[in-house]
Amino acid sequence: MRVDHPLNRRGVVAAKTERGRLQHTSPWGRRAICLAAAASSATPALVAQPDIPPATPPDYTVAFLGDQGWGLETRLVLRLVAARAQLLVVLGDFDYLDDPARWEAILSTELGPEFPVIAVVGNHDVLAWTEYQALLEAHTLRSGVRCRGDIGVNAVCIHGGVQFVTSGVGTLGFDHVRHLRESLAGRDAIWRVCAWHKPRRLMQVGGKLNEVPWEAYDTCRRGGAIIASGHEHSYSRTYLMRSFVGLEFEATPVLRVGSGANFAFVSGLGGRSVRHQVDALAANPWWAAVYTADQGARPGALFCRFNAAGEQRRAICHFRDIAGNEPDRFEVISENYPRSG
Secondary structure, three states: OOOOOHHHHHOHHHHHHHOOOOOOOOHHHHHHHHHHHHHHOOOOOOOOOOOOOOOOOOOEEEEEEOOOOOOHHHHHHHHHHHHHOOEEEEOOOOOOOOOHHHHHHHHHHHHOOOOOEEEOOOHHHOOOHHHHHHHHHHHHHHHOOEEEEEOOOEEEEEEOOEEEEEEOOOOOOOOHHHHHHHHHHOOOOOEEEEEOOOOOHHHOOOOOOOOOOHHHHHHHHHOOOEEEEOOOOOEEEEOEEEEOOOOEEEOOOEEEEEOOEEOEEEEOOOOOOOOOOOHHHHOOOOEEEEEOHHHOOOOEEEEEEEOHHHOOOEEEEEEEEOOOOOOEEEEEEEOOOOOOO
C-alpha cells in the first residue's frame, strides 16, 4: 500500500516519484511516513513552521559535512563529530552505495543511535531516497529534532534553538525558492541556516556547474540565514555577502549576519575523497578560506559553536580535519531579531 504524505498533493514528493523514486519495503519506513503525515496534514502552507525556537544553550556546537562515503576516513570524521558536537548536519551524498541500512549502521556505531542528525538529499542519494528519507524521519522522532515538511527536500527543522531550512534545490523536488522564502518569513530564530547539497559554480572551487539559482542564495541572504552546501569535495567559505547575484562582498574580520547579509560555505570533506581546486575559481576575491588537495586537505567538518561562552548572538566556527589541522577559524555575530509577542 502506498503511503500518501500530505505534500504529495502539493507535488513535492510526487516529483520524486516521477524521477523513479523507490517504494517503501520496510514496516518502520511506512510508520515514519505516517507519523510525519499526521504531524503536518492540518497546515495548508507548503512548510509549516515548527514551534518558536527555544534559546540556544551555551556553546551549542553543530558539525557540517557532506559527501561521506563509508570507509575509515568517513568513520574518523564522525568520531570528531561525536567528540565535539551536539548535532550533525549532513549536506548530501551519504554512503554512495544506495544502502540506507549501512549508512544508518555507520552513524549509529560512531555517533550512537540517538545522536541528532539533520540531512539533505544529494545526487548520490536519489535512487534510494524513499528509504533514506524514512530513516531520517524515524531518527528525528527519537533524537529530539523537530521538523516539519518534506524531510531533506523542503523542510524546516529546529534543534538547540537554531533553525535549519533544508532544501533539495538543484537535486530533487521543486518550489524550492518559495519554500526558502516562506520558511524564513517567520524570523523566529536568532540563528538560521539554509542547507542544500549543490553549490553554484562560483560558490565552490572545483568542477561543479550551475544547478541552483542565484535567487535561492539571495533569498537566504535576505532572511539572514547562513548557507551550507556540499557536493564539491573540498572546503571553502566566502566573506560576508551583500549580494550573490551581484557578487558583492565585504572582507570583514567578523561576519555580521542578518537581513541583507550572510555568508556561504562548502563543507564536502566528509570522507569520500579530497579534490584539487580549479585555480581560477579559488582565486576569486570573495573567498575568505579555501582548503583542497592543493593545500594538503584531509577529511573533516566545519564546527560552529553558537551562543559562544554564553553570548547568545555570538558564534565561533572552525574547520577541523582528522589530522588536527584547522585551516579556517572565524567569528559570527547574529543581527537577526525574532518577532515579539
